[in-house]
Amino acid sequence: MNKLALGEVVEAMLIGSGEAVSIDQMRRAIVDVGEIEGGVAKLNERIGKVIKELQAACDGRPFELFDTAAGFRYVTRAQYAPFISSLKGQKPPTYSRATLETLAVIAWRQPVTRGDIEQIRGVRLNSSILRALLDRDWIRITGHKETPGRPALYATTRAFLDNFGLKSLDELPDADELLTDRVQEGLLK
Numbered sequence: 702m703n704k705l706a707l708g709e710v711v712e713a714m715l716i717g718s719g720e721a722v723s724i725d726q727m728r729r730a731i732v733d734v735g736e737i738e739g740g741v742a743k744l745n746e747r748i749g750k751v752i753k754e755l756q757a758a759c760d761g762r763p764f765e766l767f768d769t770a771a772g773f774r775y776v777t778r779a780q781y782a783p784f785i786s787s788l789k790g791q792k793p794p795t796y797s798r799a800t801l802e803t804l805a806v807i808a809w810r811q812p813v814t815r816g817d818i819e820q821i822r823g824v825r826l827n828s829s830i831l832r833a834l835l836d837r838d839w840i841r842i843t844g845h846k847e848t849p850g851r852p853a854l855y856a857t858t859r860a861f862l863d864n865f866g867l868k869s870l871d872e873l874p875d876a877d878e879l880l881t882d883r884v885q886e887g888l889l890k
Contacts (some may be wrong), residue, residue: 704738707731711751715766715775721863723772726750756843770862772870796833803830804839808861812843812854831855839864 714727728744732738739747752766752773759765767776777785786792796804803826806818819826834840839861845851862869 704736707737707739707747708751708754710737711748712755715755717771719776721769721771721774724752726772726775740873767866768868770867772857776866798832799824800830800833804834804857804861806859807834807840807855808870811856811870813856814846814852814854816857 709711710728710731714722714730726739727748728741731744731748732741735741736882745879756766763781766773799822802822807813809821810817810821813821815826817830824833831840835842837860840855841858842853843856844854846854855869861867868874
């Protein structure tokens with residue numbers, strides 16, 4: 702069998718997986734199968750170089766090779782999303798303001814309890830909101846607070862980061878700065 706070019710193997714894994722793939726996952730798969738040009742020496746470094754070449758090749762294309770918390774994946778650029786949704790006969794999911802506010806509180810203040818969320822939002826939290834976020838795998842229970850009743854502590858997940866195109870929580874905008882900008886724009890009082 703002829704040995705395959707590393708670039709072709711990496712691109713095939715990214716397209717064929719249908720989900721984000723990390724450099725370590727690619728390296729393990731390549732080592733397991735073997736049969737690539739150049740062997741496995743400095744494989745992570747070589748894969749990283751291929752990823753940069755593939756990202757550059759996406760310039761001017763309707764898709765890009767995106768780096769997320771879980772790894773790399775091909776995604777369609779945002780301006781083309783309505784066409785794909787229409788093609789599939791799907792409408793993008795909509796979330797209530799309460800759901801998005803709850804998710805924002807969890808993302809910026811994690812880990813938080815239900816009581817913390819209610820205190821920050823100033824309203825009682827409907828259980829269906831937490832259930833929907835848990836079902837969507839955007840949040841998870843990370844433990845329990847050492848207080849009477851031992852309330853659950855909620856935090857975001859890797860799926861949350863991937864869905865919102867973030868590599869880490871450090872990429873979230875600063876909450877206080879965001880609030881100040883909204884007040885200055887007259888959107889909040």
